[in-house]
Amino acid sequence: MDTAPLLFLSHGSPMLALIESPAHRFLQQLGASLPRPRAIVVVSAHWQSISGPSVSLASAPPTIYDFGGFPPALSEIVYPAPGAPGLASDVAAQIEQAGFAVRRHETRGLDHGAWVPLAIMYPDADIPVFQVSLIHGAGPREHERLGRALASLRTQGVMIVGSGSLTHNLYEFFGQPIESPAPEWVTQFADWMHERIARNDREAVLAYREQAPFAARNHPTEEHLLPLFVAMGAAGDGSRAQRIHQSYEYGVLAMDAYAFS
Structure with missing residues (x-):
């Protein structure tokens, strides 16, 4: 079987599901x-677990509307994809073998990052x-290590998607x-990240918080960039x-997407 795709996707606002935009068309x-x-x-920015990763084992994961203040049409979307409880259980064991404390969640659905x-x-x-x-x-670094524990899934035909946002300052x-055009503090950070991701300068990307321009301004908290790692x-x-893919939405959201060989 061919190696399955490995992606980092910027999902931006939940309105991406409804609004025609360059990122939506992409x-x-x-x-x-x-x-x-x-x-x-x-691996979505919208699910975090304490002390170690969790794995969802639901056979029919419900659609989670983990947002507020959006048009009712957004909460009328249902994404009824089946789960994969057997595969997910195997993945949980695989992550444990890599040294992580893993929790198994029997009922959790798909958040909007998914x-x-x-x-x-x-x-x-x-x-x-x-x-x-x-x-x-x-x-x-800990999330890069988590990614290494998932790497073998690609040879089993399982696509891995990190879903976050290259920039994400909703304040x-x-x-x-x-x-709206992106201000320089957004574009400079996005350009810096792209240059180093493209040349596989892992140490620089891992140390983005200290090295990248306007890092903390673009990510007041890190959860939307961690799926990249x-x-x-x-x-x-x-x-x-x-x-x-590269585009900007609402000025502050860089919608970059990457495929890894």
Whole structure:
């Protein structure tokens, strides 16, 4: 079986599911352009567990509406993809073998970091999906190590998706239109990250908090960038990353997407 895709996707606002935009159109064509995976595991910015990662084992994961203040139409979307409890259970054991304390969650559904991009990529919802959580309080290096524990899934036909946002400061959102231009403090950070991701300068990317311009301003908290490090870890040391999409939404959200070889 061919190696399954490994992606980092910026999911931006939940409104990505409803609003036509460059990022929405990109995701529409992305699913059709990729080899069909046996299953998909999503590591989303919107699920964190204390002391170690959690793995979702639900056979029919419900659609989670973990947001507020959006149009009712957004909460009417249902993404009824099946779960993959047997595979997820095996993955939980695999992560434990890598030295993590793992929790198993029998009923947890798909948060919007998972279902929003997948509903655009795979609207038929016919590919099994499960999630692995981030580790609350852990940084880039621990999440890269988590990614390494997932790496072998790709040879089993399982697509790995890290779903976050290359920039994510909603404190400076200010309700601007989706087409608002990005300020320099956003573009400089995004450009810095791209240059180092593209040349596989892992040490610099892992130390982005200290080295990248405006790092803390773009990520007051780290959860939306941590899925990138999971993807990097799953890719392995000799990998290469290709930026497959770049756009900005609402000025402050860099919607970059990467595929790892």
